[in-house]
Amino acid sequence: MEEEEAASNSALPEAFLDFLKQNGLDPSIYTASHSTPRYIRLKPGCEAQIEAIEAEIKCKLEKVEWLPGFYSLPPDIQIANSNAYREGKIYGIDAASGAAVSALNISAGDHVLDLCAAPGAKLCLISDLLGDSGSVTGVDVSRHRLTACRTMLQKYALGNHCRLFVADGTTFSLIPMRILAESKPCECELEEDVTFKEWTSRRPWKERKEAAKIRKSGAVLSGSQHPELIYYGCHSGVIGLKKSELHQAFCDIEFLSCGYDKVLVDAECTHDGSIKHVQKFEHWGWDTLQRRVLNADRGDSLTALQLKLLTNGFRLLKAGGLLVYSTCSLTVAQNEDVVEQFLEENPSAELQAIDAAENWPCKKGRLPKTLRFDPLTSNTSGLFVAKFTKLAI
Numbered sequence: 001m002e003e004e005e006a007a008s009n010s011a012l013p014e015a016f017l018d019f020l021k022q023n024g025l026d027p028s029i030y031t032a033s034h035s036t037p038r039y040i041r042l043k044p045g046c047e048a049q050i051e052a053i054e055a056e057i058k059c060k061l062e063k064v065e066w067l068p069g070f071y072s073l074p075p076d077i078q079i080a081n082s083n084a085y086r087e088g089k090i091y092g093i094d095a096a097s098g099a100a101v102s103a104l105n106i107s108a109g110d111h112v113l114d115l116c117a118a119p120g121a122k123l124c125l126i127s128d129l130l131g132d133s134g135s136v137t138g139v140d141v142s143r144h145r146l147t148a149c150r151t152m153l154q155k156y157a158l159g160n161h162c163r164l165f166v167a168d169g170t171t172f173s174l175i176p177m178r179i180l181a182e183s184k185p186c187e188c189e190l191e192e193d194v195t196f197k198e199w200t201s202r203r204p205w206k207e208r209k210e211a212a213k214i215r216k217s218g219a220v221l222s223g224s225q226h227p228e229l230i231y232y233g234c235h236s237g238v239i240g241l242k243k244s245e246l247h248q249a250f251c252d253i254e255f256l257s258c259g260y261d262k263v264l265v266d267a268e269c270t271h272d273g274s275i276k277h278v279q280k281f282e283h284w285g286w287d288t289l290q291r292r293v294l295n296a297d298r299g300d301s302l303t304a305l306q307l308k309l310l311t312n313g314f315r316l317l318k319a320g321g322l323l324v325y326s327t328c329s330l331t332v333a334q335n336e337d338v339v340e341q342f343l344e345e346n347p348s349a350e351l352q353a354i355d356a357a358e359n360w361p362c363k364k365g366r367l368p369k370t371l372r373f374d375p376l377t378s379n380t381s382g383l384f385v386a387k388f389t390k391l392a393i
Ligand SMILES: C[S@@+](CC[C@H](N)C(=O)[O-])C[C@H]1O[C@@H](n2cnc3c(N)ncnc32)[C@H](O)[C@@H]1O
Pocket: 097, 115, 116, 117, 118, 119, 120, 121, 122, 123, 139, 140, 141, 142, 145, 167, 168, 169, 170, 266, 267, 268, 269, 328
């Protein structure tokens, strides 16, 4: 057993092992990574087709008893060529990610904000859980990753109630759509106040030219820039709105009553909980992993970014709403430390126990009520989860 462990650890790059050591993480949690199953979510209404799907992918779908709608399958089974996948009846999403979304207790009619949405597995699940109600607003700073998210939403026919914005999540400040319909008349007139019609992938020439100009200049999104709407579904509430109405400003106190019911902050992180992500760097070179992902200086700016994302996500939450903060890192610095600092700075934030977690195969985090999934304990990818509510004070 020890030999097996040593052999498995020796497959991990030196830079990664150093990173684990510096962060007090035990490399043995990754020894079972090669046998961690793949997980899929079956779209509601497709339960009767399980046998047909099993016959097609030539393997049994094992029901994940602790997470409704989830099934596991051996890691080497490919689903991408199956009809079930192509027709959007199943989609790949790790069970730990499913648990993070489940912690939000999404119910019909909720207006949900996903502040780091791309590439979109959790956003798809949120939309799936909402069904034909409520709304989902997905935000990500990366245009090309958010474009992939849009493709997923369309493929799985989950985009009707969604809108997607390329924007900086640390400053994003738009309220949910339902409120817009009832809100104050807009006083700000934009120069060219177009009314949104049905979404089409064919964008007007002028808009395409503007976007190409921004891409060419390599400009980084600044807080003052308007969020760029790159998709909206037919029931997202955008159609018929004027641009000025969509972008109207609200002050912090207004979010207490007009904010989102649920907010997910699945923050940018070092991804060290996901060995699959780390292994991708085998092709790009381990020094790239060291430079781009694990670098200690980056660590400081990363935790500052995580705190800012969490703080802004919380600002946009309505009083009594729920926010989940998650990362696929297992370091204390990116998780419990960020949460502790956030709680210190935000007296109206209260950590909440995740009731469903009683039956989840995960560990407690270093802070009470927080959770940690890891490959060894949970048979999933690594994930930290903390849940908050906003007190009306
Ligand atoms: C862990 S990934 C999110 C995964 C996603 N929730 C999912 O389930 O597919 C983190 C994301 O944060 C985005 N990100 C990084 N900085 C950001 C910022 N300032 N504002 C918004 N998104 C940001 C990255 O582009 C990346 O897509």
